[in-house]
Every structure is written in structure tokens, then in C-alpha cells.
Amino acid sequence: MEYLNIRLLIFFVLFYVTGLTVAQNKGIVQVLFDPKMMVEGPYVDSDSGELDLIIRIGASKKTYEIGVFAEQFQALRYSSAGIYVNRIVNIHKIFPTLKQFELTAGLDTGFVHRIISNQKNYSFTAALNTEVKFYVREKYGVSVLPNYRYRGDLAYTYKNKRPMRFSVFIGLFYNF
Numbered sequence: 001m002e003y004l005n006i007r008l009l010i011f012f013v014l015f016y017v018t019g020l021t022v023a024q025n026k027g028i029v030q031v032l033f034d035p036k037m038m039v040e041g042p043y044v045d046s047d048s049g050e051l052d053l054i055i056r057i058g059a060s061k062k063t064y065e066i067g068v069f070a071e072q073f074q075a076l077r078y079s080s081a082g083i084y085v086n087r088i089v090n091i092h093k094i095f096p097t098l099k100q101f102e103l104t105a106g107l108d109t110g111f112v113h114r115i116i117s118n119q120k121n122y123s124f125t126a127a128l129n130t131e132v133k134f135y136v137r138e139k140y141g142v143s144v145l146p147n148y149r150y151r152g153d154l155a156y157t158y159k160n161k162r163p164m165r166f167s168v169f170i171g172l173f174y175n176f
Helices: 002-021 035-040 152-157
Strands: 026-033 053-060 064-073 078-089 101-116 119-135 140-151 164-175
Touching (some): 026 035, 026 140, 078 119, 140 152
Antiparallel strands (some): 026 053, 053 064, 064 078, 101 119, 119 140, 140 164
């Protein structure tokens, strides 16, 4: 319970700071999931898929997007939270027929909380992200978010020599 309170406090402080930084700009809310985990599950011998969910809240201008994220993957007793910064690439200026698309690229960083063998593990995480958004209407649409993430929990707990993981998330977004 204590960890949840700390995580919520950090999440709201980061969101407040983000709001101050980019006040009066366009806001965005996203809900994304990993389709591979939903179909196959996290382990080779998984009987069914599991939900790996990300919620992102941020603000954007014409050239950048900044915000906070939280990820929950209950099957692995894994959660993470942090901040992200993306550069918006105006691909419709290069390819006018793609005016309903938006491309972003950037970084995120934060902390992972994971319970392994009834022991809590807190570790650093960072990722390179790209995202393609397709606007169904002016304010909402669908997105694809590939990321290449450093997982401190894998490096520390399992002494994994390859703690980088590639994932693809798909989801919905709403601009306000």
C-alpha cells in the first residue's frame, strides 16, 4: 500500500509539473496494450494471454509532447511509472496525403516496481520510443507505439546480460 501511495504522489507531482511547463497547450490521454502479451502471454508455457496496459497523460505543442506514464502488467507483478518527451515530426508537410497521421520519436524514463519471490524490487527504466498516430476524427484516433526499453529489474534481479526489451503497444488516444 505504501508503494501505491508513493507512486500516486510521484505521478500527480510529475503531471502537475508537466502542466506548468506546457500550460495552455493541447492535452492528450492514451490507453495502450501489448497485443503479443494479450495473445501469447508472458512466458513460453503460458496457457493464455495477459493484459500489459499503459496509460499516458501529456500535453503537446506543434513540435513536442511531454507527459507522464504508468504501466501495469499484473501477470509479472510488474508496474512502472515515469515521464516521457517526444519530438513531433510533421510528416504531412513531406507527404500531404498523410494529413491524418502524426509521427513522434523520443525518450521516457522512470522506475520499475516488481515483486519477485515475495521481495519488492525497485529499479531504473528508460526507453526509446516511436509512435504513429492515426486521427479517426479531429480529437481522437488509434496509435502504434514501439519501444526499446532498458529493464533495470532484469539486470539487477536476474543478472541478465541483455536487459533491453522490444515491445509494441497499440491503443486509443484522445486530445483535449
